[in-house]
Amino acid sequence: KNEVEQxxxxxxxxxxxxxxxxxxxxxxxxxxxxxxxxxxxxxxSLFMLSSGKKKHGRLIxxxxxxxxxxxxxxxxxxxxxxxxxxxxxxxxxxxNKLIFGTGTLLAVQP
Amino acid sequence: EPEVTQTxxxxxxxxxxxxxxxxxxxxxxxxFYWYRQILGQKVEFLVSFYxxxxxxxxxxxxxxxxxxxxxxxxxTLKIRSTKLEDSAxxxxxxxxxxxxxxxxxxxxxxxxxxxxxx
Numbered sequence: 001k002n003e004v005e006q007x008x009x010x011x012x013x014x015x016x017x018x019x020x021x022x023x024x025x026x027x028x029x030x031x032x033x034x035x036x037x038x039x040x041x042x043x044x045s046l047f048m049l050s051s052g053k054k055k056h057g058r059l060i061x062x063x064x065x066x067x068x069x070x071x072x073x074x075x076x077x078x079x080x081x082x083x084x085x086x087x088x089x090x091x092x093x094x095x096n097k098l099i100f101g102t103g104t105l106l107a108v109q110p
Numbered sequence: 111e112p113e114v115t116q117t118x119x120x121x122x123x124x125x126x127x128x129x130x131x132x133x134x135x136x137x138x139x140x141x142f143y144w145y146r147q148i149l150g151q152k153v154e155f156l157v158s159f160y161x162x163x164x165x166x167x168x169x170x171x172x173x174x175x176x177x178x179x180x181x182x183x184x185x186t187l188k189i190r191s192t193k194l195e196d197s198a199x200x201x202x203x204x205x206x207x208x209x210x211x212x213x214x215x216x217x218x219x220x221x222x223x224x225x226x227x228x
Contacts, residue, residue: 031215033216033217035217035219040221041147041199041221041222041224042219042220042221042222043153043201043203043219043222044219045216045217045218045219048215048216086152086153088153090215095166096141096158096160096165096166096208097143097155097158097166097168098145098155098217099155100145100152100153100154100155101152102151102152103152
């Protein structure tokens with residue numbers, strides 16, 4: 001079983017729709033990262049959070065530590081949001097590595 | 111905006127050859143990483159480097175892999191004798207602080223180096 005699970009694996013939306021991507025993890029963590037991977041392969045960090053909620057523009061990330069769950073929301077989606085969205089966690093303790101989920105492939109159609 | 115740069119963007123090599131992938135992390139960052147992504151699979155941790163030494167490595171990072179920060183700016187990953195299964199996208203990343211730190215733990219990734227082993 002993967003330590004980090006994302007759902008859905010694939011998501012198609014119409015421009016303007018509100019989008020939610022979910023991440024569940026089975027290990028204790030000290031931080032959770034949301035990342036975006038472009039079609040060409042490059043990876044960009046969107047959020048790093050350990051509690052509560054963060055917002056950047058049209059993106060909102062929330063985390064519930066007790067339930068071991070995080071969500072990434074995109075409001076007013078646009079075709080340029082099409083990408084793979086990846087959840088990654090830093091486990092508690094001395095480790096500094098991130099454990100990645102398999103990603104959610106989002107396609108926003110005009 | 112500062113960025114992590116990687117070279118080459120794509121390298122094709124024959125099985126058994128040595129490969130060196132190069133990275134220039136962001137200048138005031140202290141933690142450096144290599145991750146890899148085999149086509150169609152998730153990103154996997156290889157190694158982290160701090161204070162001029164390996165701080166953590168995965169089971170994948172066996173004796174054929176090595177990392178070096180030869181001159182205070184470059185950070186390299188060497189694969190001594192490549193195998194077919196080493197074909198992947200290799201990502202270099204850096205962070206100002208450890209990956210759990212509230213404001214400085216964000217990872218910055220390079221665009222990746224695609225390695226194809228024939």
